[in-house]
Amino acid sequence: MKINLPETGQKRVVIVGGGFAGLELAKKLVKGPYQVVLLDKNNYHQFQPLLYQVATAGLEPSSIAFPLRKLFQKCPNFYFRMTEVQAIHPEKRCLTTPRGIVWYDYLVLALGAQTNFFGNAQFLAHAIPMKSISEALYLRNAILSDLEVALTTPEYERRQGLVDVVIVGGGPTGVELAGALAEMRHWILPKDYPELDASEVDIYLVQAGERLLPGMSHEAAQSALYYLQSMGVHVILGDRVIDYDGSWVCLKSGRRIYSKKVIWAAGIKGQTIQGIASTSIGPGNRICVDAFHRVKGYNDIFAIGDVALMKEDPNWPEGHPQVAQVAIQQGLNLGNNLLRQMQGKDLIPFRYIDKGSLATIGRNKAVADLPFWNTQGWIAWVLWLFVHLFALVGTKNKVFVFLNWVWNYITYDQSLRLIIRPWLRKKQGENTPSCPE
Numbered sequence: 001m002k003i004n005l006p007e008t009g010q011k012r013v014v015i016v017g018g019g020f021a022g023l024e025l026a027k028k029l030v031k032g033p034y035q036v037v038l039l040d041k042n043n044y045h046q047f048q049p050l051l052y053q054v055a056t057a058g059l060e061p062s063s064i065a066f067p068l069r070k071l072f073q074k075c076p077n078f079y080f081r082m083t084e085v086q087a088i089h090p091e092k093r094c095l096t097t098p099r100g101i102v103w104y105d106y107l108v109l110a111l112g113a114q115t116n117f118f119g120n121a122q123f124l125a126h127a128i129p130m131k132s133i134s135e136a137l138y139l140r141n142a143i144l145s146d147l148e149v150a151l152t153t154p155e156y157e158r159r160q161g162l163v164d165v166v167i168v169g170g171g172p173t174g175v176e177l178a179g180a181l182a183e184m185r186h187w188i189l190p191k192d193y194p195e196l197d198a199s200e201v202d203i204y205l206v207q208a209g210e211r212l213l214p215g216m217s218h219e220a221a222q223s224a225l226y227y228l229q230s231m232g233v234h235v236i237l238g239d240r241v242i243d244y245d246g247s248w249v250c251l252k253s254g255r256r257i258y259s260k261k262v263i264w265a266a267g268i269k270g271q272t273i274q275g276i277a278s279t280s281i282g283p284g285n286r287i288c289v290d291a292f293h294r295v296k297g298y299n300d301i302f303a304i305g306d307v308a309l310m311k312e313d314p315n316w317p318e319g320h321p322q323v324a325q326v327a328i329q330q331g332l333n334l335g336n337n338l339l340r341q342m343q344g345k346d347l348i349p350f351r352y353i354d355k356g357s358l359a360t361i362g363r364n365k366a367v368a369d370l371p372f373w374n375t376q377g378w379i380a381w382v383l384w385l386f387v388h389l390f391a392l393v394g395t396k397n398k399v400f401v402f403l404n405w406v407w408n409y410i411t412y413d414q415s416l417r418l419i420i421r422p423w424l425r426k427k428q429g430e431n432t433p434s435c436p437e
C-alpha cells in the first residue's frame with residue numbers, strides 16, 4: 001500500500017524528521033521546484049532547549065511546540081504525513097511506514113538523537129529521560145505527584161526518597177535542570193507546600209568528569225559550579241552512576257543515594273533506522289556523511305542534524321557538536337545545494353559557523369562562551385533569554401514565553417503546577433474502597 005501523495009511530475013524530496021534540521025531544509029526547499037514531503041512521528045516541532053522548563057512547570061508544552069502543518073499552510077508543493085518511518089529500502093528508493101510506502105527521488109534523514117543509556121537495562125527501566133515533550137511532562141507529573149505523596153508520608157526515610165532528585169550528567173541539560181529545580185525548591189515549595197520542610201529536598205547532580213559543562217570554557221564550568229553550589233545543589237564530580245534499581249542510586253565510589261527520581265541527562269546517540277548499511281554508521285550511532293551531507297555509500301540519501309556525523313569540516317575533524325545551530329545550518333546548506341543542483345551549479349561543502357554556547361543556571365545566572373568573548377552572570381542570562389526567545393518557532397510562542405518569563409521574574413512564581421495524567425481506562429473490578437468502620 002502506498003501513502004497517498006499526488007504525482008506532480010516534480011522531483012520528490014522526502015524529509016524524515018521535523019526538528020531543527022528538517023524544518024530549516026523544508027523551509028528552503030518549498031521555495032524551489034521540488035515536491036517536499038515531510039514525515040514525522042509527531043505533528044509538531046519541539047523546541048528541546050526549553051524542555052527542562054516544561055519539566056519544572058515553568059512553561060506549558062504548547063509554548064515550546066509548533067504544529068508542522070501550520071508552518072507550511074501556504075506552500076502548495078508541501079505535504080506532511082504523520083507517521084513513524086520504520087525502514088529504508090535504498091535499492092527501491094522507498095521507505096516503509098505503518099501507513100504505507102513512500103517513494104522518493106531524494107531522501108533526507110533528519111531523525112535527531114535518542115537518549116543513550118549505554119546498554120544498561122536498569123537505567124532504561126527506572127531512570128527518566130528528557131528528550132521529548134511527553135518525557136518532560138512525565139517528569140513534571142513525577143515531581144509534583146511525589147511532593148503530594150510526601151506530604152502524607154510520615155516516615156522520614158521514605159519521604160526523602162520521594163522529594164530528592166538525582167540528575168545524571170553535568171552537561172547543559174543537567175546543569176539547567178538542576179538550577180531550575182533548586183529555584184523551585186527555594187521559591188515555590190515554601191508557598192505551595194508549607195507543611196513540607198524544603199531543606200529536606202536534596203538535589204544531586206552527578207557528573208563523571210572532573211568539571212561541569214565539558215563542551216564549554218573553563219570559566220563557564222567554574223561559574224556554573226559556583227552558582228549551583230550557592231543554590232544548594234549537591235554537585236558530585238568525578239564519580240559515575242553505575243546502578244539504579246528504582247530506589248537506590250549506586251555510584252562508582254561506593255556512595256549510595258536513596259531517590260525515586262533519577263533524571264538521565266548523561267548522553268545521547270543517533271536515532272536508528274533500518275536499511276542503512278552498517279558500514280555507514282559511525283560512533284555514537286551517527287550516520288557518516290560527506291561534506292555535502294550525502295550518506296556514505298549512497299547518492300540520493302542525505303543525513304543532517306544530530307543524526308549525522310561529518311568529519312570533512314577541517315575545524316571539526318571528529319564531527320560537529322549535536323546542537324541546534326549545527327542542525328539549522330546543515331538544513332540550510334543542504335537546501336541550497338539541492339536547489340543549486342537543479343540549476344546545474346556547483347555544490348557548496350558544509351562549514352559550521354560556531355556562534356557560541358550558552359547555559360542558564362537560574363535567575364540572573366548564566367554562562368556564555370561567544371566567539372570573541374566569554375561572560376557569566378546577568379549579561380549572559382539576558383543573552384540566553386533573547387537567543388532562546390528568537391529561536392522559538394511561531395510568534396505566539398515567542399510572545400507567550402516572553403510574558404511567562406516576565407511574570408515569573410516579577411512574581412517569583414509560575415502557575416503551571418498541574419498534574420495532568422493521560423486518561424487510562426479503569427480495569428474491570430477496580431472499585432472505590434469502602435469507608436472504615
Ligand SMILES: Cc1cc2nc3c(=O)[nH]c(=O)nc-3n(C[C@H](O)[C@H](O)[C@H](O)COP(=O)(O)OP(=O)(O)OC[C@H]3O[C@@H](n4cnc5c(N)ncnc54)[C@H](O)[C@@H]3O)c2cc1C
Binds near residue numbers: 022039046325358
Ligand atoms: C533537553 C535538551 C536541551 C537542549 N538544549 C540545547 C541548547 O540549549 N542549545 C542547543 O543548541 N541545543 C540544545 N539541545 C540539542 C538540540 O535540541 C538538538 O541538537 C537539535 O534538536 C537537533 O535537531 P535535529 O533536527 O537533528 O533533531 P530533532 O530536533 O531531535 O528532530 C528530530 C525529529 O525527527 C523525528 N523522528 C525521529 N525518528 C523518526 C522516525 N523514525 N519517523 C518519523 N519521525 C522521526 C522526531 O519526532 C523529531 O521531530 C538540547 C537537547 C535536549 C534534549
